[in-house]
Amino acid sequence: MNSFVIFEISCLKSNSERAKFFLTEIAGGTSAMNMANLHEYFTTYHRPVWAEIDLDGIEHNLREFRRILPAQTQIMAVVKADAYGHGAYQVAQTALQSGASWLAVALVEEGICLRRKGITAPLLLLGISAPGTEHAVLEHDLRPMVCTVESARRFSECGQAMQKTVQFHLKLDTGMGRVGVRPDNLPTLLDTISDLPNLEMEGVFTHFAKADETDKTYSHLQIRRFQECLHRIRQGGFAPRFCYLANSAGTMELPDAHADMARIGISLYGMYPSAEVDPAIVHLKPVLCWKTRVVHLKTLPPGEAVSYGGLFVTQRPTVVATLPVGYADGFRRRLWKQHWHVLIRGQRAPIIGRICMDMCMIDATDIPGVMVGDEVVLIGSQGAETILADDMATALDTINYEITCLVGKRVPRIYRRQGEIIGIESLLGEHAA
Numbered sequence: 553m554n555s556f557v558i559f560e561i562s563c564l565k566s567n568s569e570r571a572k573f574f575l576t577e578i579a580g581g582t583s584a585m586n587m588a589n590l591h592e593y594f595t596t597y598h599r600p601v602w603a604e605i606d607l608d609g610i611e612h613n614l615r616e617f618r619r620i621l622p623a624q625t626q627i628m629a630v631v632k633a634d635a636y637g638h639g640a641y642q643v644a645q646t647a648l649q650s651g652a653s654w655l656a657v658a659l660v661e662e663g664i665c666l667r668r669k670g671i672t673a674p675l676l677l678l679g680i681s682a683p684g685t686e687h688a689v690l691e692h693d694l695r696p697m698v699c700t701v702e703s704a705r706r707f708s709e710c711g712q713a714m715q716k717t718v719q720f721h722l723k724l725d726t727g728m729g730r731v732g733v734r735p736d737n738l739p740t741l742l743d744t745i746s747d748l749p750n751l752e753m754e755g756v757f758t759h760f761a762k763a764d765e766t767d768k769t770y771s772h773l774q775i776r777r778f779q780e781c782l783h784r785i786r787q788g789g790f791a792p793r794f795c796y797l798a799n800s801a802g803t804m805e806l807p808d809a810h811a812d813m814a815r816i817g818i819s820l821y822g823m824y825p826s827a828e829v830d831p832a833i834v835h836l837k838p839v840l841c842w843k844t845r846v847v848h849l850k851t852l853p854p855g856e857a858v859s860y861g862g863l864f865v866t867q868r869p870t871v872v873a874t875l876p877v878g879y880a881d882g883f884r885r886r887l888w889k890q891h892w893h894v895l896i897r898g899q900r901a902p903i904i905g906r907i908c909m910d911m912c913m914i915d916a917t918d919i920p921g922v923m924v925g926d927e928v929v930l931i932g933s934q935g936a937e938t939i940l941a942d943d944m945a946t947a948l949d950t951i952n953y954e955i956t957c958l959v960g961k962r963v964p965r966i967y968r969r970q971g972e973i974i975g976i977e978s979l980l981g982e983h984a985a
């Protein structure tokens with residue numbers, strides 16, 4: 553497991569369209585099979601589009617949260633949606649090595665996936681476990697979220713059948729209006745739970761709707777409701793070990809909400825929950841870079857159309873560079889209309905014409921010396937320029953969360969730790985480390 557391999561990736565300059573990868577085994581233990589697979593993958597199949605995941609950034613961001621949290625507050629790393637597009641397994645491993653003691657995902661499948669890869673840390677399901685999934689949940693030692701009488705019954709029955717005590721986390725809806733029991737329905741739910749065997753209320757939590765906004769009035773109302781519910785719960789004879797409220801924004805901006813645990817999602821990945829939170833509270837480093845290379849170059853005379861619909865027409869002799877990335881990879885079609893750009897040779901170059909499913913074109917006329925094989929940054933830094941997921945989100949009138957979540961599964965994730973590549977995940981599976 554811990555035999556390390558360094559892959560020195562060097563790309564053929566100039567007119568080769570294919571990245572070439574040199575693999576060097578440094579510490580033994582990697583099977584010849586792996587090496588052969590990797591070599592085959594990168595020399596035979598690889599399209600030059602990839603996301604680099606800086607796992608040191610995960611460690612850094614967690615250290616920042618540790619610095620502002622009381623010592624007794626545990627950290628739950630939220631790795632749902634494949635760790636917001638970063639890769640759930642590698643992020644979970646790194647987070648657990650870097651101070652997080654809990655994990656959270658949305659789906660039963662996401663939890664099972666992590667268990668199959670050997671993750672043993674306590675793992676909370678944030679979403680509703682559909683009727684019929686109870687056995688799978690308990691078999692994989694996942695902590696279900698419970699907020700209805702029906703789900704409490706189902707888990708109790710399944711727990712009896714499996715002769716297990718079900719450690720569940722009760723979700724309170726203090727103002728999000730999504731999942732969770734409303735305070736007025738709490739007494740009935742508590743009565744039911746008290747009467748049911750094989751249930752143990754291990755946690756109680758709620759979720760903020762507006763912790764990322766400057767005005768914290770609503771969050772304070774939610775905290776107050778949470779405390780009232782907690783009082784009821786304790787009066788009912790329950791003694792949950794973990795009572796907790798905060799997401800990333802709440803953890804940064806609401807010390808009153810630190811409690812027993814903090815659920816850190818977006819900021820684990822080095823992004824701020826919104827432009828309204830104070831960025832001075834924790835210093836975050838973005839974890840994901842998204843890159844590609846020029847695969848084709850041509851010069852078009854003035855008056856020629858580019859891409860579907862011919863909506864972009866050249867006004868001058870134009871060097872058109874084709875990139876092998878498109879909306880099926882999450883490079884959103886609407887970016888062209890937003891006059892979006894990419895980084896190449898340290899400069900910004902505009903997208904021209906509609907973004908296609910697997911390709912798009914940029915105007916490289918003003919990029920001296922541009923060549924096939926040149927690295928292009930979609931998200932990340934090059935030279936003195938940077939494009940943040942936040943910038944792309946603003947252009948698309950959405951939030952940074954959505955940008956990284958939508959980086960498609962066709963884009964291999966290359967994981968770096970202390971400067972070295974420790975693993976690669978692609979459509980063809982996982983490689984090495």
Ligand SMILES: *Cc1c(COP(=O)(O)O)cnc(C)c1O
Pocket residue numbers: 630632678759798799800801815816817818819825
């Ligand atoms: C996604 C989610 C989080 C994480 O929120 P961030 O804003 O990404 O930190 C926390 N709690 C619940 C219930 C969630 O669904």
